[in-house]
Amino acid sequence: MKNNFMLFLIILILSIVSSYLLPWWAIAVIAFFAAFFIGKTPGQSFLSGFGAVFIAWVALSLLKSIPNDHILASRVVQLFPLPNNWIWLLLVTGFIGGLVGGMAALSGLLMKRAFGK
Amino acid sequence: MKSVKAFLSVAITVALVWALNTKFGSVPPVGAFLNPSTGFWQNAENKHFTATENLNLTGLLDKVTIRYDEHRIPHIFAKNDHDLYYAQGFITAYDRLWEMDIQTRQAAGRLSEVIGPKALDIDRYHRRMGVVYGAENTLRGMMKNPVSNMMVRAYTDGVNNYIHSLAPKDYPIEFKLLDYAPEDWKPINCAFLLKLMSETLAGGSDQFAMTNNLKRFGAGTVNDLFPDYPFFENPIIPVGTKWDFKPLPIPKPSAGFMAQMTESIRTKEIMPGIGSNNWVIGSNKSATGYPILANDPHLNLTFPSIWYQVQMSSPTVNVYGVSLPGAPGVVIGYNQHISWGVTNVDADVLDWYQVKFKDKTKNEYWYNKQWNKVKKRVEVITIRGEKPLIDTVLYTHHGPVVYDDAAQKPKDGKENIPVGDALRWIAHDESDEFMCFYLLNRGKNYADYRKALTYYTAPAQNFIFASNDKDIAITPNGKLPLKFKDQGKFVLDGSDPANDWQGWIPAGENPTVKNPPRGFVSSANQSSTDPSYPYYINWRFELPYRAERINNKLSAMKNATVDSMRIMQMDNYSMLAQDVLPAMLKYLDPSKMDKEQLTAFDTLKKWDKHYAENSVGASIFDTWWDSFYAMVWEDKFDVKGTILKYPSFDRTEKLLLTEPGSKWFDNAKTPVKETCADIVNHSFYNSVNQLVHQHGQPGAKWQWGIVKKTYINHLAKLPGFGTGDFPAGGRGGVINALRNGKGPSWRMVVQMGPTVKGYGIFPGGESGNPGSFYYQDMFETWRDGKLNELLFLKSADESSGRIISTLTLSSK
Numbered sequence: 001m002k003n004n005f006m007l008f009l010i011i012l013i014l015s016i017v018s019s020y021l022l023p024w025w026a027i028a029v030i031a032f033f034a035a036f037f038i039g040k041t042p043g044q045s046f047l048s049g050f051g052a053v054f055i056a057w058v059a060l061s062l063l064k065s066i067p068n069d070h071i072l073a074s075r076v077v078q079l080f081p082l083p084n085n086w087i088w089l090l091l092v093t094g095f096i097g098g099l100v101g102g103m104a105a106l107s108g109l110l111m112k113r114a115f116g117k
Numbered sequence: 118m119k120s121v122k123a124f125l126s127v128a129i130t131v132a133l134v135w136a137l138n139t140k141f142g143s144v145p146p147v148g149a150f151l152n153p154s155t156g157f158w159q160n161a162e163n164k165h166f167t168a169t170e171n172l173n174l175t176g177l178l179d180k181v182t183i184r185y186d187e188h189r190i191p192h193i194f195a196k197n198d199h200d201l202y203y204a205q206g207f208i209t210a211y212d213r214l215w216e217m218d219i220q221t222r223q224a225a226g227r228l229s230e231v232i233g234p235k236a237l238d239i240d241r242y243h244r245r246m247g248v249v250y251g252a253e254n255t256l257r258g259m260m261k262n263p264v265s266n267m268m269v270r271a272y273t274d275g276v277n278n279y280i281h282s283l284a285p286k287d288y289p290i291e292f293k294l295l296d297y298a299p300e301d302w303k304p305i306n307c308a309f310l311l312k313l314m315s316e317t318l319a320g321g322s323d324q325f326a327m328t329n330n331l332k333r334f335g336a337g338t339v340n341d342l343f344p345d346y347p348f349f350e351n352p353i354i355p356v357g358t359k360w361d362f363k364p365l366p367i368p369k370p371s372a373g374f375m376a377q378m379t380e381s382i383r384t385k386e387i388m389p390g391i392g393s394n395n396w397v398i399g400s401n402k403s404a405t406g407y408p409i410l411a412n413d414p415h416l417n418l419t420f421p422s423i424w425y426q427v428q429m430s431s432p433t434v435n436v437y438g439v440s441l442p443g444a445p446g447v448v449i450g451y452n453q454h455i456s457w458g459v460t461n462v463d464a465d466v467l468d469w470y471q472v473k474f475k476d477k478t479k480n481e482y483w484y485n486k487q488w489n490k491v492k493k494r495v496e497v498i499t500i501r502g503e504k505p506l507i508d509t510v511l512y513t514h515h516g517p518v519v520y521d522d523a524a525q526k527p528k529d530g531k532e533n534i535p536v537g538d539a540l541r542w543i544a545h546d547e548s549d550e551f552m553c554f555y556l557l558n559r560g561k562n563y564a565d566y567r568k569a570l571t572y573y574t575a576p577a578q579n580f581i582f583a584s585n586d587k588d589i590a591i592t593p594n595g596k597l598p599l600k601f602k603d604q605g606k607f608v609l610d611g612s613d614p615a616n617d618w619q620g621w622i623p624a625g626e627n628p629t630v631k632n633p634p635r636g637f638v639s640s641a642n643q644s645s646t647d648p649s650y651p652y653y654i655n656w657r658f659e660l661p662y663r664a665e666r667i668n669n670k671l672s673a674m675k676n677a678t679v680d681s682m683r684i685m686q687m688d689n690y691s692m693l694a695q696d697v698l699p700a701m702l703k704y705l706d707p708s709k710m711d712k713e714q715l716t717a718f719d720t721l722k723k724w725d726k727h728y729a730e731n732s733v734g735a736s737i738f739d740t741w742w743d744s745f746y747a748m749v750w751e752d753k754f755d756v757k758g759t760i761l762k763y764p765s766f767d768r769t770e771k772l773l774l775t776e777p778g779s780k781w782f783d784n785a786k787t788p789v790k791e792t793c794a795d796i797v798n799h800s801f802y803n804s805v806n807q808l809v810h811q812h813g814q815p816g817a818k819w820q821w822g823i824v825k826k827t828y829i830n831h832l833a834k835l836p837g838f839g840t841g842d843f844p845a846g847g848r849g850g851v852i853n854a855l856r857n858g859k860g861p862s863w864r865m866v867v868q869m870g871p872t873v874k875g876y877g878i879f880p881g882g883e884s885g886n887p888g889s890f891y892y893q894d895m896f897e898t899w900r901d902g903k904l905n906e907l908l909f910l911k912s913a914d915e916s917s918g919r920i921i922s923t924l925t926l927s928s929k
Contacts, residue, residue, distance in 0.1 A: 068163065071892075
């Protein structure tokens, strides 16, 4: 249980830290190697990667959007085929990040199983 | 097996990341756009801002202080002119970088570079119209003048220092949506902006349609239906004003005056019924004893606005007004000595010349009884995701042959461009407009105003003026070609030198009037002068409805205040309705009407002729007049396979009021012979049917504010980035000419006096960022017809409760 949570925590922290320094897709590299080294099962890795990046992206977005009273998100959401509420844009943002994080973590774990010790 | 699964998973992940980082068609790269660290969330501005900020920049000579007021309007205080224009470039880019980029791209024919093949037709249009050629010439003119040169270079430097300070996460949101990066600003971009204004205000043409009219109906009918001076008119320069100069000899009309019709294509007509107003009342009409100036230029309304408010101060100047993002200086505004404003003149400065080529190689053309060399200009259009398009444009001495064969025209091309004709356009000429604004910004009196105007080329504007010396004046001004009467009403024969522009009307002989006895000056795009003016400017101008109303009101005005001017800018009274409605109602017979028609009839009888937001009468009259106008002319002028110009509202009015037996009322497509009464009645029934069909039974849903669509779109028409439809009064042809997405783009009133006070508003906000609290903070004030008192600071350290933050730029 503890280790399960470790993977989630490491991806979460590194995703947040890297967001200020590296391109957005660095989350894929982070999740991949984190799962490669400490991932346990495919399911656990995918969920940790998905959950960690989902939460990181939602939190980072809110950090910008709350002091903005969500005026930008409320406009931008109308560009997407989504209900007219900024919350949906936030969820899609989290989902897209989560999907990349989850797939990358899953890939890291499967690579370990295939080639690791 | 394990490795297959692993590789598959890696491949899917890599493909996913790639797909999320790639633009598909008009869909932005979703991952790049949505991620919180570099995507659009970064454009969300914090409502808490820092009250003081310092930046160190290269290229500045000294310290610049920029104080922002409660609408985030910058008040720039520089220690020298170089730094002033540098700072203007810097802060304008800060608020409007994408607008500056996309507008210059549009003018330069470089949209395809970022948008892809979709924009190719627009790009080719600009290239082939010679916009780049014209901008190059203008740039040459500006750079020759040390003052304009300094302004343009300093401004460019300021813009570029801002661009270089940006990381990709800071790019305006539109760059992220369209997936491209801002490029360095170049001095020619300032010229492109002027070309864009020329295209908007002096780029329309009905010569081709008029030529077709002439072919179809003959000279007699054309002269009757398309007179050179309207039935009703109230010219800008009051009738009776003396021309205090001896005019140059007027060129003789050429032998072949009229060119052959070329072939059938569709057209972009000059849009009637939109336009701008300006007026000044002299000291005798003003409550304070000092003149009051008002100006509301009407243009396409967009977010971000076409205007950017700014106060600019240095040891040589202290001026407030609106600027065009991308151009140094203030275009419309005031200082503590003078104020000025502009409306469009609509001079004929764009003419088509039929070209006769020697053979299919099109290397030579016939002119002045000999074969002359055609110049070729190669335009390379870079297209995103495709190979560049190389387009060769032929130039005669007149200018570019915009389409030398029909295949070059876009299939759905709606521009009014005859195939095989060369374009002579003022926008191609060397010019130096910024010098005009440089001098106006610093103007102290009437003489300074007159001097400034001599530097202005295009698009010609009615420059209105007021000073603290209590002088008032107006000058339809620009570089105007010297022509014979009606030269350019029709397509011209390009082989005859007599059809060329024969020089220029001397700048000092442009129509002008100072302190006329009537105590005010005004313009609303109508005829510059009455027919006594010795030179030819154009045969058609905007119709005089707004002008008539303005002059009526101003003539009666006494003890006027800023608020009298503000109320006038919002005036919705229709002169057209005043002229025609009583006559039209007389033709109707209520005994033959059904219930809905009767209701409409009664409403119209009671209507006060104001296009107010809640007016039902306005909706009925408007629909009725449109229907009447169409029924009179459509069967003769809407002819498949050719493009014809409809007679004006003014001419239609004359027909209705003075020629009820005219043959033009007869619909050629019916066996019976219709009369004026038939058309008035039919069009009334039609329009009531139409309103019932579209808006239900007569009632609140017929209110003008609902029937008329009014909206402000984002420049790229992005949903959610504009206002959506909002109810509003106004109409083309009334002072408050607000309709669809067009209308007063800036309303300004300036009270002259020991302390000059300005009031103004534009629809939108200073910031171009939809994530800013200043993106549309002025919209509602504008919509409600109110003005903000403009903050004019006398010095950098004058205290004001309206200042909310200060930005200091220092030399690195």
